[in-house]
Structures are given as C-alpha cells and as structure tokens.
Amino acid sequence: MKRTMAIGGAALLVAVGLPFVVTDASRLNLVILVLMAAQLGVAWNLLGGYAGQISLGHAAFFGVGAYTSTLLLLRFGVNPWLGVLAGGSVAALLSLAFGWSCFRLKGHYFAMATIAVAELVQIVFTNWEYGGAAVGLTVPMNHEGWAWLVFAGKQPYYWLALSLLVLTLAATAIVERSRIGYYLRAIRDEPDAARSIGIPITRYKQIALSLSAFFTALGGSLYAQKELYIDPPSVFSTVLSIKMALVSILGGIGTLFGPVLGAIVLTTIEELTRAGFGGSGRGTDTIIYAALIVAIAVFYPSGLLGWYRSRRQGRRARRSAVAAREAAR
Numbered sequence: 001m002k003r004t005m006a007i008g009g010a011a012l013l014v015a016v017g018l019p020f021v022v023t024d025a026s027r028l029n030l031v032i033l034v035l036m037a038a039q040l041g042v043a044w045n046l047l048g049g050y051a052g053q054i055s056l057g058h059a060a061f062f063g064v065g066a067y068t069s070t071l072l073l074l075r076f077g078v079n080p081w082l083g084v085l086a087g088g089s090v091a092a093l094l095s096l097a098f099g100w101s102c103f104r105l106k107g108h109y110f111a112m113a114t115i116a117v118a119e120l121v122q123i124v125f126t127n128w129e130y131g132g133a134a135v136g137l138t139v140p141m142n143h144e145g146w147a148w149l150v151f152a153g154k155q156p157y158y159w160l161a162l163s164l165l166v167l168t169l170a171a172t173a174i175v176e177r178s179r180i181g182y183y184l185r186a187i188r189d190e191p192d193a194a195r196s197i198g199i200p201i202t203r204y205k206q207i208a209l210s211l212s213a214f215f216t217a218l219g220g221s222l223y224a225q226k227e228l229y230i231d232p233p234s235v236f237s238t239v240l241s242i243k244m245a246l247v248s249i250l251g252g253i254g255t256l257f258g259p260v261l262g263a264i265v266l267t268t269i270e271e272l273t274r275a276g277f278g279g280s281g282r283g284t285d286t287i288i289y290a291a292l293i294v295a296i297a298v299f300y301p302s303g304l305l306g307w308y309r310s311r312r313q314g315r316r317a318r319r320s321a322v323a324a325r326e327a328a329r
Contacts (some may be wrong), residue, residue, distance in 0.1 A: 001302070005143065007257075008169075008256075008257060011260075012166070014037075015162055016162075017029060019031075019159075019280075023297065024216050025154050029154055030159050030268070030271055031158065032154065032158050032161050032226070033271065034181065034263050034264055034266050034267045035047050035158070035162055035165050035228075036161050036165075036219060036223065036227060036262075037243070037247055037266065037267045038165055038247065038260040038262075038263035039161065039164050039165040039168050039215070039219050040058075040062070040216060040219045040243075041247030041248040041251065041263050042215070042248075042256075042257030042259045043058075043168055043212050043215035043216045043244075043260055043261070044058055044164070044166045044174070044212060044216065044245055044248050045212075045258070045259050046174065046175065046212040046254075047205075047208045047209050047216070048212075048245055048248060048249075049248055049255070050176070050184040050188065050208060051085060051184045051204070052058075052189075053103075053110060053181055053209070054108075054111045054211075054245065055102075055110075055111065055114045055212075055241070056111050056112075056114050056115045056118075056238065056242060057098070057113075057114030057115050057116075057117050057124065057241055058114075058118070058136060058212070058213075058216050058240075058241045058244050058245070059118055059122075059238065059240040059241040059244075060094065060098070060117060060118040060121040060122075060236065060241075061091040061095065061212075061216040061217050061220070062216050062217065062220035062223070062235055062236075062240060062244075063121065063122070063125065063230075064087065064090055064094055064121070064217055064220065065087035065088060065091050065217025065218060065219065065220030065221045066087070066217075066220035066221055066223055066224040066230045066235045067087075067131060067137070067220075067222075067224075067230065067235070068083065068086050068087035068090045068217070068221070069083030069087045069221040070083070071131060071225045071228060072139045073139065074137060074138075074140070074276065075130075075137075078279035079147070079148070079242055080149040080150075080225055081146055081149065081159035083221060083223070084149075084218055084221040087094045087217045087220065088213075088215070088217040088218050089214070091213040091216065091217030092211075092214045093207045094121075095206070095212075095213035095214075096210070097200075098114070098117055098209065099205065099209045101113065102114055102162070103202055105204070106196065108195040109200075114241075115241070117238065118238065118241060119238070122236035131184055134231065134232065135231065136229060136230055136232070137229070137231070138226060138228060138229050139225065139228040139229065140316075141228065148190055149225045150225065157222075157225075157226050158326075160225075160226075161222065163328040164218055164219065165260075167215075168218075169257075169260075171215065172256060173256060176256060177218060180207060180208075182327070183204045184204055184208055184313075185254075187199065187201050187204060187205065188254070201224035203231045220235060223235065243266070243289065246262070246266060246289055246292060246293065247259050247262040247263045247266055247294070248262060249262070249296055249303060250262035250265060250266055250292060250296060250303055250304060251263070251265070251303050251304055252302060252303030252304060252305030253303055255303070255305050255306075257305065258303050258304070258306075260273065261304055262303065265304065269288060270288065273288060294299050
C-alpha cells in the first residue's frame with residue numbers, strides 16, 4: 001500500500017508540472033483526454049470493479065450530467081459550478097431507477113439490460129424538443145473565466161480534468177478502505193456467502209451505482225464545458241459506455257490506479273489511430289475496443305496492472321528460491 005501511494009504521489013507531482021512542459025495545444029489536449037478517460041474509468045470501476053456489476057450503459061449518466069448543467073445554464077442562467085453538482089445529483093437519482101430495473105438480473109443479462117436502459121435514455125433526449133432534440137445544445141461564450149468555466153486556452157481544462165480525477169480517486173480510496181468497500185468486494189467474490197451473513201446485497205449495489213453515476217455525470221458536465229457543444233450521439237453512445245468499461249478492464253479492474261493506466265494506453269492508441277487514418281478510419285476505435293477485449297480475456301484477465309504485479313511476484317519468488325539454494329550450500 002505504501003508503495004502504491006508513493007507511486008501515486010510521484011505521478012501527481014509529474015501531472016502538476018506537465019502543463020508547464022507541454023505547451024503545444026494539441027499535445028496538451030491529448031493529455032486532457034487521457035485524464036478525462038481515466039476519471040470516467042475510475043468512476044465506472046466503483047460499480048464494475050468493486051461490486052462486480054458490469055455496466056455497459058454508463059453513457060446515460062454521462063449524458064445526463066452534460067445535459068443537466070448545459071440546460072440549467074441556457075434556460076435559467078445557473079452558474080456551471082452549480083450545474084455540475086446538479087448534474088451529478090440528477091444522475092444519482094436516475095441511478096435509482098436504473099438499479100431498480102437492472103439489479104433484478106445477473107451476469108450478462110445485467111449488462112444487456114444496462115445497454116437497453118441507456119438506449120432508452122438516448123431516445124428520450126433525441127426526441128425532447130426542450131432539450132434541443134437531435135440538434136443538440138451549444139454552450140454560450142458570453143462569459144469567460146473560472147467563474148463560468150469557459151476558457152480560450154487548454155490549460156484551465158487540464159487543471160479541471162486533473163482535479164476531477166484526483167477527487168474521484170480520493171473518493172474511491174475512501175470507499176475501498178471503508179465498510180462499504182469490504183461489502184462490495186464480498187458481493188463481487190462470494191454473493192451467496194455475503195447474503196448468508198446478512199449483507200443487504202441490493203442496497204450496497206445501489207450505493208455503488210449511485211456513487212459511480214454521480215462521478216460519471218461530473219465527467220459529462222466537464223465534457224460539455226470543454227467542447228461547448230453536445231448532442232445525443234456524442235454523450236449517450238454505447239461506444240462511450242464500452243470505453244468506460246474497457247479503460248478499467250484494460251488497466252486492472254477492481255484496482256485504484258488500474259483505470260488510469262488503462263486510459264493512458266487506450267486513449268493514446270485511439271488518438272494515434274485517428275491521426276493516422278483520419279476520416280477514412282471511422283469505426284476503427286470500435287475495432288480496437290473489440291480486439292482489446294478479446295486480448296485481455298485471453299492473455300491478461302487481470303489487466304495490465306495485474307500482469308505487472310504477477311511478474312513482480314514471480315521475480316520475488318525466483319529471488320527467494322535462489323537465496324534459499326545459496327543458504328543451503
């Protein structure tokens with residue numbers, strides 16, 4: 001644990017100094033995308049990693065967060081700082097209906113149900129005239145600065161993305177070390193045993209889902225402020241939900257920093273592919289996601305972080321064996 005926290009502290013120091021070194025706007029934007037993907041992966045991991053509930057419909061919460069903050073700004077002039085919190089709260093409330101309908105199912109049936117619910121939410125927003133329908137919404141640039149979270153440059157969005165990632169990691173660390181975290185891991189690993197000792201499984205699954213939805217919605221609100229435009233396909237797509245899950249699974253599901261590692265690898269591959277193929281490479285990201293899912297399932301089921309830990313343990317075992325043989329001589 002001390003080693004993990006030391007690595008995390010060193011990574012945070014590097015992240016704080018990074019924008020002073022990386023001054024190119026396109027490269028800094030890539031780092032921002034990595035931070036945003038990592039934050040969404042960490043948020044998804046609260047449900048999929050610790051509670052073992054594989055959701056492929058988290059884009060519903062992402063989109064609700066984006067639309068809530070944007071609509072409050074456009075229709076009522078609500079400050080985006082308040083809109084971000086409102087988006088997280090609305091997503092947490094939506095998660096109650098989400099959980100009520102989906103937690104009746106298990107395994108791949110649960111995952112399929114989450115896709116269905118997310119698609120239903122997308123259809124509602126696509127046909128909701130007050131919410132811009134299929135045309136979408138544009139965030140106005142009447143005001144700039146930290147008060148309204150609208151900036152001409154990239155660096156302020158970097159600080160926002162980094163702060164949100166650190167906040168989500170801190171919340172996850174607190175949950176991981178709390179009674180809730182122990183219950184969630186028990187539900188994930190041995191649900192029947194957890195039920196037999198009196199753990200209310202559905203209640204704690206719902207707590208994990210609500211926390212995950214809240215932080216996912218915060219990421220959606222940040223996306224809306226960064227891009228200044230949202231529409232249903234951009235914030236409710238199933239591909240986005242798959243990416244949230246894949247970031248965590250690739251890095252190491254059920255680990256604190258696994259989604260961060262997964263986001264670095266996946267987003268870099270995604271952006272390099274997009275730059276290489278350009279407009280002719282539409283759908284390439286989906287192919288990459290599918291290939292990575294197959295590769296992880298076959299070769300690295302515990303993710304990159306789990307693979308690294310197993311190699312480290314193997315080296316320790318070999319060193320111990322060598323030391324034992326030397327001592328026996």
